[in-house]
Amino acid sequence: MQESVAHVDFDPLAKDPVADLDALLAAGHRVVRSPRMRGAYLVLTRREAEEVLTDTATYSSAYALGGPVAAGLPEEIAAQLPGFLREPVSGVVDADAPEHGRLRATVQRAYAGPRVNPLAPRVTGLAEELAAALARHERPDLVEHYALPLVHGVMGLAMGVPRDMVEQVAAWAQDMAALITPDTPLPDKSRAAGRLREYEEWARGFLAALPDGHEGALGVYAHGDPAAGAEPFTVANQLNNMLVHWVAGTVTTCHTITTAAHLLLTDRALWEQAVADPETVTARALEEGLRYAAPHRGLVRVTTRRTTLGGTDLPAGAQVLPILSAANRDPEAVPEPARFDPHRDSVRDHLAFGTGAHACVGAHLARMEGRVALTTLVRRHPGLRPADPDSPPPLLPNYFFHGIAHLPVTGLTARSATDDAS
Template identity: 30%
Template structure:
């Protein structure tokens, strides 16, 4: 996934699964020709440059996170409104909480989660994360091969977020199915049947969680759900059922897809850059630098959405009020004005940690420290136990499932020798 040609913007469409799977030539064209670009297919505005993106992320008064399908601008259009009606009729209607609110409303929800995802707590979790990684490897190391995406990259963060929430690990395949359904509305256009099927999956999750909320309300267990159910104090009101559902919606979807993608892409990078893999074996102290450069180079979240609250000009482009703006983190992390030779993978890059893979501003990823620990633990343990790691067969092309915002790998089959 190196950008080798500039091309022309007209040669690409971000609605094309091929471009979504390998968008970096498109990003290079955006940087050169039109850093703020109105997509002809959707009317959405893409923001591709690092400094422009930072401006958008910090100015929540102009670029709001409250991107509501009722505005009629969502990817699903009228079918998105149908989805909301189904959920409201048979479950708990969506309310805006963590990701889809702006300060000061956002601050209330963020404060609750910041108490849990502290740097100290994550640091103390490191041995536990290592143990989960070892346990997963124990399940397939004697076979000499595995489907890395499904057998390691997904269950590692899946088990950890499930156990931190208090849901247990035995049902992580169900939680993964829920996660996939929750993010599907944002990543591709659906027909009516798909909308109705996805709504049924979310309703299944909502009613399951309702029973968990009631159980934790009666008998707290010290997990994250217990903390959320009982979250109130002198300056706080308890979260309503609608708010609890929405916060869990975001934690379940965020806890699976993004870190899974980061770990899978990290392994894919090591397979493509075996000299880097050897350097990490020789000096495990480089693994943190490797993880930061991997996050920059192939950001697991390629972009998210904002909506303008007023007419605004950005990089010489007029954006009308009520427009959908797509923040392209993957493009900003390849901006040549910020990163020298941005399409080169280089773990010696001095400013790799300045990437925007976790966003910036008030909505900087609440789970960033946990995701970093999961990546460092994953590659430390993997490289200590496996050698001669190689791709078992050629990957399909495109290598990723269609997604407007993420880069979910379809598969990553590897073979290896036990160290």
């Protein structure tokens, strides 16, 4: 099969990768290859991205997280891995049918509305606590002091992790992310593997003690839910999914919240609309922010046969990466895609949560905490403004995710006596 695809030097760690993707789309590219992305075929357009995401027979997800962790590491680092990563494990996103359906049924039950919706008052309480505390920081940062602790706290609630262990589990989750991220330096992977041995010791004891009927997602992982057709995970999969899903559910949601907040804050008219009608405007801004700058780039698929995608011939065994942020800004699918407009028709019509069999099972939770985070922020601090209005906030360089690293703000409402007492 003759190569018929453009080769481009797309860098996911560039200063503004979304602008680079816009330029590729403007030049008419649908599928390209990038040596920086290990020679993967990058899918840029909405139509082709949907084709890849929905045709699971042609595009396998078995390599979505890079394959077995040990296989991607030098022998001396692989030898340091904890026992659960030496067993066959799956983060669900890296499984094909029929295994995928069995695993997904359990995860879907763990984050279904009946389990997520009752958390809303506690999520709101945590958001109000963090919003009130913003003014106590010398240089308040919506990433460090608001969105990040909020999403970790919410994930702790959703999973059923004790509050005094949330910070530690979050750190272990970052160690897992470091292991499976291709560009993590090997010394950092070695240290992460060592720390995950400590995680395994704690988690095995914690999960073994979870009672049947435990309200958190970890209870479903451990015991299943026979009435809903949700089977329990193996112990290795319980340990693996606690960390994989923690990363997936916190990094993306933090980026979602801060991206939407930044876009509202930089358009004063939109911010004032949000102040006047927080429930409506922030919900729409959250969705438009997901489209405008998708927090997750996408996961690799591997072709199971020779095929053609967007006019490009693909051999069997090719790595194919649908770039969600590009598909969401495809001018064939979205009018004026580079314009942030929460009042668009069909504001939920985006691929930030994927589509098809592997669509994000945590979307309901992410949307709930995102809406709570933004409405609480607007109501508590209606005079909020960017501290550096003339400088775009720096992006956090990351192979898998896209989001703001720091978002300093000013214009905070003064603390009340109640806040001081707390």
